[in-house]
Amino acid sequence: TVRICLFTRDLRLADQPVLHAASAAGRDEVLPVFVSDPAVTAAGFAAPNRLAFLHDCLADLDRELRARGSRLLVRHGAVPAEVAALAADTGATEVHMAADHSAFARAREASLLAALAPLGVRLVTHEAVITAVAPGAAVPAGSDHYAVFTPYLRRWSGVPLRRPLPPPPRLRTPAAPVSDPLPPRPDADLLSPQLAPGGETEARRRMQDWLTGHLDAYADEHDALADDLTSRLSPYLHFGCLSATELVHHARASGTAGAQAFERQLAWRDFHHQVLAARPDAARHDYRPRGDHWREAPDELKAWQDGRTGYPLVDAGMRQLRAQGWMHNRARMVTASFLCKTLGIDWREGAAHFLSLLVDADVANNQLNWQWVAGTGTDTRPNRVLNPVAQAKRYDTDGAYVRRWVPELARLSAPAIHEPWKLPAALHAELGYPDPLVALDAASARFRARRGLD
Numbered sequence: 001t002v003r004i005c006l007f008t009r010d011l012r013l014a015d016q017p018v019l020h021a022a023s024a025a026g027r028d029e030v031l032p033v034f035v036s037d038p039a040v041t042a043a044g045f046a047a048p049n050r051l052a053f054l055h056d057c058l059a060d061l062d063r064e065l066r067a068r069g070s071r072l073l074v075r076h077g078a079v080p081a082e083v084a085a086l087a088a089d090t091g092a093t094e095v096h097m098a099a100d101h102s103a104f105a106r107a108r109e110a111s112l113l114a115a116l117a118p119l120g121v122r123l124v125t126h127e128a129v130i131t132a133v134a135p136g137a138a139v140p141a142g143s144d145h146y147a148v149f150t151p152y153l154r155r156w157s158g159v160p161l162r163r164p165l166p167p168p169p170r171l172r173t174p175a176a177p178v179s180d181p182l183p184p185r186p187d188a189d190l191l192s193p194q195l196a197p198g199g200e201t202e203a204r205r206r207m208q209d210w211l212t213g214h215l216d217a218y219a220d221e222h223d224a225l226a227d228d229l230t231s232r233l234s235p236y237l238h239f240g241c242l243s244a245t246e247l248v249h250h251a252r253a254s255g256t257a258g259a260q261a262f263e264r265q266l267a268w269r270d271f272h273h274q275v276l277a278a279r280p281d282a283a284r285h286d287y288r289p290r291g292d293h294w295r296e297a298p299d300e301l302k303a304w305q306d307g308r309t310g311y312p313l314v315d316a317g318m319r320q321l322r323a324q325g326w327m328h329n330r331a332r333m334v335t336a337s338f339l340c341k342t343l344g345i346d347w348r349e350g351a352a353h354f355l356s357l358l359v360d361a362d363v364a365n366n367q368l369n370w371q372w373v374a375g376t377g378t379d380t381r382p383n384r385v386l387n388p389v390a391q392a393k394r395y396d397t398d399g400a401y402v403r404r405w406v407p408e409l410a411r412l413s414a415p416a417i418h419e420p421w422k423l424p425a426a427l428h429a430e431l432g433y434p435d436p437l438v439a440l441d442a443a444s445a446r447f448r449a450r451r452g453l454d
């Protein structure tokens with residue numbers, strides 16, 4: 001028997017339930033397949049940074065499969081047509097894939113099911129491959145999802161997890177058909193210069209390093225911008241180079257306060273996925289409309305995108321995003337709050353810019369974190385506004401994060417570095433750094449008026 005293992009964003013061999021089921025634990029033949037589908041590009045998800053990372057992931061997966069007597073078969077085209085053609089060519093009886101819950105993923109699954117049915121080929125989807133706890137596996141009475149994180153976390157923590165599966169030792173794969181080439185890696189000039197390399201091998205190296213070297217300190221240090229002590233595993237989780245289930249097991253086994261805090265962040269990831277699964281429209285529409293009248297302000301939007309708002313912490317975050325295709329969570333919160341609440345620009349504009357650069361960007365985590373910050377999502381305090389100066393003084397106390405990303409300010413020390421407009425005019429003029437785009441007091445008054453809070 002031949003079964004197809006259709007990889008999507010579960011690009012790994014360790015703790016890989018889809019491959020495990022498709023290979024029937026090594027007895028039958030398995031055809032590992034990845035389809036590079038133009039629909040992904042058309043839907044706006046194929047930013048150069050992510051395409052480069054994906055290329056690395058697929059190259060690594062192919063290498064690791066070959067080391068086990070198998071290989072990755074790549075096709076370019078629409079998933080339903082390509083997979084159906086492969087099933088017909090190889091006489092495959094089943095196609096296995098990870099369950100995924102965005103509107104895009106569901107439509108893809110439905111079309112694949114329709115394409116396979118006339119061939120008599122069964123489509124088997126596997127839950128809890130992309131998240132540790134499947135959407136729908138932790139729901140409150142009378143609803144299809146949790147709208148508030150804390151009760152979700154309590155419930156999530158009690159859901160029994162699968163034991164992580166070891167990578168398969170050997171696999172049997174039919175010799176035909178031949179693979180198309182991997183989707184190309186975009187030219188370097190289109191990419192963030194400090195983009196992390198993709199792939200499971202790199203992911204596991206980073207995970208080991210993180211678990212042994214830094215996890216302990218995470219509870220105390222995760223908000224310290226300059227120290228950069230978070231795991232940076234988000235891109236590897238996004239592409240499934242690492243299993244969220246395995247990470248939760250490691251965190252639980254370590255039993256430290258840092259591990260508990262880390263596990264909580266992994267629960268946030270599952271939380272947003274279960275909101276999106278229940279409300280796929282939340283990728284585009286306000287989850288909780290607040291009657292916002294967003295401002296059209298293209299020059300201010302551009303200044304924010306370019307990291308030239310005149311608020312050093314905001315600019316540092318935006319420049320880190322461009323340089324690395326990644327941004328520290330605290331900086332994501334401050335830059336997002338600045339765009340939606342201080343400038344009054346629609347969260348969709350910000351989310352689209354993040355999507356064009358973030359290597360870890362996915363619909364659930366990006367769109368729903370944006371909505372959380374904008375106050376149109378699941379935050380129980382939707383009207384709080386993060387003050388970029390106060391946040392800078394608290395989380396970048398000595399200014400090292402700003403100095404790293406905003407070289408115009410590198411010779412300033414804290415706290416002056418966080419409020420350069422307060423410097424003597426001549427000194428400020430020498431810096432070549434913009435004046436603040438808006439005054440915070442006025443912006444905050446405008447926000448309160450927009451939300452009808454006064």
Ligand code: FAD
Nearest residue numbers: 230231232233234265266269329332360361362365366369
């Ligand atoms: P760690 O602090 O080491 O956390 C471990 C893992 O937990 C992360 O890798 C991530 O998978 C998960 N996680 C942590 N915080 C969150 C969170 N708030 N929501 C969901 N999962 C979380 N994360 C993404 O993975 N993709 C996105 O597109 C994304 N967009 C965001 C947009 C905004 C406006 C904000 C405020 C946050 C966004 N986040 C997103 C969440 C968070 O910023 C990143 O997951 C985190 O910075 C990744 O760094 P890390 O791996 O070092 O995280």
